[in-house]
Amino acid sequence: METKPYTIRRILQETPDVRSFILEFGDHPFSFTPGQFTVVHLNAECQAPLTISSSPHDQKYFQFTVKRTGNFGTQFYDQAQIGDTVSIGEPMGQLKLQTDTLDPVCFLGSDYCIPAARSFFYYILIRQPQRKMTLFHEVTSLDQVLYDNEFKHFEQNSPLTRVVLLNQPNRPAGWAGGLGRITPVMLRSLYLENPKTKFYAAGEFAEVKFYQQLLQAAEIPKQSTFVERWS
Numbered sequence: 001m002e003t004k005p006y007t008i009r010r011i012l013q014e015t016p017d018v019r020s021f022i023l024e025f026g027d028h029p030f031s032f033t034p035g036q037f038t039v040v041h042l043n044a045e046c047q048a049p050l051t052i053s054s055s056p057h058d059q060k061y062f063q064f065t066v067k068r069t070g071n072f073g074t075q076f077y078d079q080a081q082i083g084d085t086v087s088i089g090e091p092m093g094q095l096k097l098q099t100d101t102l103d104p105v106c107f108l109g110s111d112y113c114i115p116a117a118r119s120f121f122y123y124i125l126i127r128q129p130q131r132k133m134t135l136f137h138e139v140t141s142l143d144q145v146l147y148d149n150e151f152k153h154f155e156q157n158s159p160l161t162r163v164v165l166l167n168q169p170n171r172p173a174g175w176a177g178g179l180g181r182i183t184p185v186m187l188r189s190l191y192l193e194n195p196k197t198k199f200y201a202a203g204e205f206a207e208v209k210f211y212q213q214l215l216q217a218a219e220i221p222k223q224s225t226f227v228e229r230w231s
């Protein structure tokens, strides 16, 4: 597969073990649909798919958000530095936001598996501000709430409704959000509000399996669900 070189221009510490890497399009601009990933080559031995977490409207830069996990994730997180050049293949993948409609969007994800939701959100904010987007974000600990400050900034006055659920049995001090996991009732009520709602989910095998069961239990039509397994 053909790859092109892109230079890392900024690194943001998002959570204690998740970083966003901002790369410059430079001489090789490409377009993508929110939700797509590209295969990223750190070196000859180390490559993996990463979802583009930025808006397709950004002309100069694009972004990946990487968890320090597994072989690739740990090496990329630890080694990739500002000024480094990484080779990247063409955008691909089927977890694509449908951009030719204003149907409401519901995104389900856990911890670091919501970069596509960020890309969806910025697309919708700029191009389709009348379109509704609900993000159900499950977190395994308080420090895993990804993109918290930027999403908080938009929550008052934007298409985004965010439901952050802490997947722990007891409420820790300072946590005012929900506890537990997403339920079929939550999804069913969104569907009943608007049966055109499209449901997207991405993540590691166990979470994706859980979300598929939820969507089934909520009786969401199969053609309204889009799921991407990362493992």
Ligand SMILES: Cc1cc2nc3c(=O)[nH]c(=O)nc-3n(C[C@H](O)[C@H](O)[C@H](O)COP(=O)(O)OP(=O)(O)OC[C@H]3O[C@@H](n4cnc5c(N)ncnc54)[C@H](O)[C@@H]3O)c2cc1C
Binding pocket: 037, 048, 049, 050, 051, 052, 064, 065, 066, 067, 068, 069, 070, 071, 072, 073, 074, 093, 112, 115, 204, 205, 228, 229, 230, 231
């Ligand atoms: C379509 C797609 C998009 C992806 N987008 C992103 C992204 O935006 N950001 C990102 O950080 N990663 C993303 N990943 C995961 C990434 O490609 C690597 O799989 C990850 O960095 C782990 O590296 P590895 O596969 O070399 O790990 P290995 O050591 O080979 O891991 C083995 C397997 O375990 C799985 N795994 C790793 N961590 C966990 C975990 N915490 N829980 C359960 N299973 C796990 C891996 O997915 C892999 O399949 C994506 C994967 C796919 C398929």
